[in-house]
Amino acid sequence: MENIWGIILQTVTVSLAAGTLLLIKRLMADKLSPRWQYSVWGVLALRILVPVHMRRFVLGPWPLWMEILKSKAESLLPSAYADTYETIAMKSVLPRITGRPVSITDWLFVVYSAGIVVFLLRYLCSYLRLRGLLRKSALASEQVQNCIREICDKFKLKECKVVEVWDIPSAFICGLVRPILVVPAGMMMDEKVILHELLHLRYRDAWQSTFWCTLRCLHWFNPFMHYVFDRIENDMESLCDQRVLERLKGEERREYGAILLGMANDRYARVPGTTSISNGGKNISRRIEAIVRFKKYPRGMDLVSACSIVLMLCPVLVGTAGSFDRYYTQASVSELPEVMAMARINRCSTKAGALDTYAKGLMFERGFYIAMVTPEEKHPELAEKLARQAEEQMGILWTLDSGWELQYAKRTFRYGVYNLQEIGPEEYTAVLFIYVDRFQDPENPADCLKNEDGSVISRGSVQIPVRLWWEDGWMVEECGERVIKNSYTAEQRLVEPMKRWTLEGETGTLTIESLVQYVVKDSSGSSSIGGFDMINEFPITDAQFEMARVWRRLLYEMDPALKEQWPVRGISFKEARPLEADIEIIFPDRKSGELQGHDISKGIHSYTTSVTTDGIVDANSTLDVDAVGDDPVQCSDVFWIGIYWEDELAESFRIEDIYVE
Numbered sequence: 231m232e233n234i235w236g237i238i239l240q241t242v243t244v245s246l247a248a249g250t251l252l253l254i255k256r257l258m259a260d261k262l263s264p265r266w267q268y269s270v271w272g273v274l275a276l277r278i279l280v281p282v283h284m285r286r287f288v289l290g291p292w293p294l295w296m297e298i299l300k301s302k303a304e305s306l307l308p309s310a311y312a313d314t315y316e317t318i319a320m321k322s323v324l325p326r327i328t329g330r331p332v333s334i335t336d337w338l339f340v341v342y343s344a345g346i347v348v349f350l351l352r353y354l355c356s357y358l359r360l361r362g363l364l365r366k367s368a369l370a371s372e373q374v375q376n377c378i379r380e381i382c383d384k385f386k387l388k389e390c391k392v393v394e395v396w397d398i399p400s401a402f403i404c405g406l407v408r409p410i411l412v413v414p415a416g417m418m419m420d421e422k423v424i425l426h427e428l429l430h431l432r433y434r435d436a437w438q439s440t441f442w443c444t445l446r447c448l449h450w451f452n453p454f455m456h457y458v459f460d461r462i463e464n465d466m467e468s469l470c471d472q473r474v475l476e477r478l479k480g481e482e483r484r485e486y487g488a489i490l491l492g493m494a495n496d497r498y499a500r501v502p503g504t505t506s507i508s509n510g511g512k513n514i515s516r517r518i519e520a521i522v523r524f525k526k527y528p529r530g531m532d533l534v535s536a537c538s539i540v541l542m543l544c545p546v547l548v549g550t551a552g553s554f555d556r557y558y559t560q561a562s563v564s565e566l567p568e569v570m571a572m573a574r575i576n577r578c579s580t581k582a583g584a585l586d587t588y589a590k591g592l593m594f595e596r597g598f599y600i601a602m603v604t605p606e607e608k609h610p611e612l613a614e615k616l617a618r619q620a621e622e623q624m625g626i627l628w629t630l631d632s633g634w635e636l637q638y639a640k641r642t643f644r645y646g647v648y649n650l651q652e653i654g655p656e657e658y659t660a661v662l663f664i665y666v667d668r669f670q671d672p673e674n675p676a677d678c679l680k681n682e683d684g685s686v687i688s689r690g691s692v693q694i695p696v697r698l699w700w701e702d703g704w705m706v707e708e709c710g711e712r713v714i715k716n717s718y719t720a721e722q723r724l725v726e727p728m729k730r731w732t733l734e735g736e737t738g739t740l741t742i743e744s745l746v747q748y749v750v751k752d753s754s755g756s757s758s759i760g761g762f763d764m765i766n767e768f769p770i771t772d773a774q775f776e777m778a779r780v781w782r783r784l785l786y787e788m789d790p791a792l793k794e795q796w797p798v799r800g801i802s803f804k805e806a807r808p809l810e811a812d813i814e815i816i817f818p819d820r821k822s823g824e825l826q827g828h829d830i831s832k833g834i835h836s837y838t839t840s841v842t843t844d845g846i847v848d849a850n851s852t853l854d855v856d857a858v859g860d861d862p863v864q865c866s867d868v869f870w871i872g873i874y875w876e877d878e879l880a881e882s883f884r885i886e887d888i889y890v891e
Contacts (some may be wrong), residue, residue, distance in 0.1 A: 378428075566613060
C-alpha cells in the first residue's frame with residue numbers, strides 16, 4: 231500500500247471479517263472444539279495478509295465508499311501519494327513511502343508507517359531485554375529439574391533448559407530458537423502448570439505468538455483489532471488447556487480449573503516469543519468456561535467442523551463480488567466523483583463484457599459506461615468532458631457525445647462484434663458494428679445526410695475498429711477510422727475480412743473472404759445473430775460470447791475463354807468442412823455427390839447463385855459455433871469448394887490456409 235486510503239480500506243475490511251468470525255464463534259461456542267475455535271483465526275490471518283480486492287467486498291461495498299471518499303478528499307488536496315482518479319491500489323499489506331509527504335493524508339500515511347516501526351521495535355526490545363535477564367538467571371535446582379524430567383517422561387514430551395526467576399506469578403516458555411522454561415523461584419509449581427507450558431513448547435506456540443504480535447503491529451491504530459488479537463491469544467491458551475485436559479483424568483481436571491481460577495487477577499506485559507498461562511481476569515474466565523464444557527469430541531467431528539467453517543467463512547476470506555449499480559447511469563453533475571469511482575470499481579472481467587459495455591456506451595451515449603473501460607490516466611480528461619456536457623444537458627451526467635456518425639444509433643437493435651483476434655499478450659482487436667436510423671450531417675448538425683436525389687439516408691451502419699487490453703480489467707479504445715455504410719443488409723460484406731484466399735483454377739479465379747461474427751450473451755435471453763432484436767441497455771461486465779458465426783464470401787470470376795463453352799445461367803457451390811489435411815477428395819465422374827473414398831456428406835453446405843453477364847458469381851457461406859466463451863473462435867482453414875455447372879462438377883478448390891493479401 232502506498233497511501234492512507236489503502237490502509238483504511240484494509241483495516242475496515244479486516245475488522246468486518248474479524249467481527250463476522252467473532253459472531254460465528256459465539257453462535258457455535260458449544261459446537262466447536264477449542265482446536266477449531268482457534269483454527270478459524272487462520273482465515274483472519276489470510277484476510278490480513280492478502281490485499282483487499284477492489285471488486286470484492288466483505289459485508290458491504292466498502293471499496294466503493296472508500297473510493298468515493300478518497301476522490302472527494304484528494305480533489306481538494308495536493309497529495310503526493312494519492313490521486314483523485316487513481317483507484318486505491320493494494321499490491322501489498324506493507325506500507326511503502328514513495329516520496330516526500332505534502333498533504334495531510336500523506337503525513338497520516340507517514341505516521342502510520344512510523345507506528346508500525348515503533349511497535350515492532352517495542353516488542354523486539356522487550357524480547358531482547360527478557361532474554362538478557364534470563365541469561366543471568368540461575369538454572370533450576372536439581373529437584374525442580376528432576377520433577378520436570380518426570381513430567382516429560384510421563385507424557386512423552388521434549389525437555390528444555392529450565393531457569394528460576396524471582397517475582398513472577400507463573401511459569402512460561404521463552405525463546406524461538408533455543409526455548410527456555412522459566413519457573414518461579416522459591417516455589418514448587420503444580421505438575422499441571424508445567425504440563426501446560428511443555429505443551430506450548432511442543433506445538434511451537436511461541437512462534438504463533440510472535441506471528442500474531444506482528445499482525446497486531448500492522449493494525450496498531452485500530453483498538454478493535456487489539457481486542458481481537460487478545461481473543462486470539464486467549465483461544466490459543468484455551469487450545470493448550472484442551473490438550474492438557476485430554477491428558478488428565480477425573481479430579482485432576484477440576485484441580486486444573488481451580489489453578490486457573492486462582493490466577494485470574496495475575497497479569498504482566500505481553501512479550502513476543504513467549505507463552506503465559508495467565509492473560510487477564512476476563513480471558514481466564516472464558517478459559518474456565520471452556521474447561522466446564524470440556525468433552526472429547528467424537529471422531530468425524532473434525533471433518534464436520536471443517537466443512538461447516540469453509541462454507542461459512544468463504545465470504546469472509548474472498549468477499550462477495552461487486553455489482554453494477556444502475557443508479558449511476560443518470561446521476562447529476564454534482565455526483566461526478568461517485569460516478570467515476572463507481573466506474574473504476576466496475577471494471578469488466580471478460581472481453582465480451584468490455585465490448586458489450588463500450589458498445590452500449592456509444593449507442594446510449596452513457597459516459598459512465600465508457601469510463602468503465604477507459605484507463606485511469608484518461609479519467610481526468612473524460613471527467614472534464616462529462617462535466618462540460620452535463621452543464622449543457624441540464625445537469626444530467628450520463629449523456630456523452632458518441633460522434634455524429636452515431637447520433638441516431640438504433641438502440642432497439644443488437645450491435646455486432648466481428649473478427650476478434652489476438653495481436654499480443656492480453657491484447658486483441660475487433661470491429662463493432664452498430665446500426666443507425668439515419669446519419670447526422672457533420673457540416674450541418676441540424677440536417678441529415680442525403681442521397682444524390684435529395685432523400686434522407688434512412689438507415690445504415692457504422693463499423694468501429696477497437697483494441698482491447700488488460701489493465702486491472704479489460705480496456706477498450708478505438709484504433710482506426712469509422713466506416714459508414716448506408717445499408718443494413720449483407721453486413722458480412724462490409725467488414726474487412728480476417729483472411730482472404732485467391733486461387734487460380736482451370737475454369738476461373740476463386741476469391742474467398744472469411745470473417746467471424748460474435749453474439750454476446752444478453753440477460754434478455756435473446757441470441758439473434760442478425761442483430762434485429764431488442765437489446766438490454768445495461769452492460770454485463772462479466773458477459774460471455776453465446777455463439778459465433780463464421781461468414782465466408784465466395785467470389786468466382788469465370789475464365790472468359792470458357793464462357794462460350796459453358797453457356798450456363800446458374801452455378802452451384804458446394805463446400806465441405808471441416809476437412810483434415812491428410813484427406814484426399816477424388817471426383818472420378820465429375821458428378822455431384824460421387825465422392826470416392828470418404829463419406830463427408832454431413833459436412834457439405836450447398837447454395838446456388840446466378841451468373842452475371844460478365845461471368846462473375848457472388849455467394850456466401852455460414853457456419854455457426856455454439857458456446858464460444860470469451861476467446862476468439864478457432865476455425866479450421868482446411869476445406870474444399872466444389873463448383874458445379876448444371877449439376878456437373880466443373881472444378882474443386884482445396885483450401886489449406888493459403889493466405890494472400
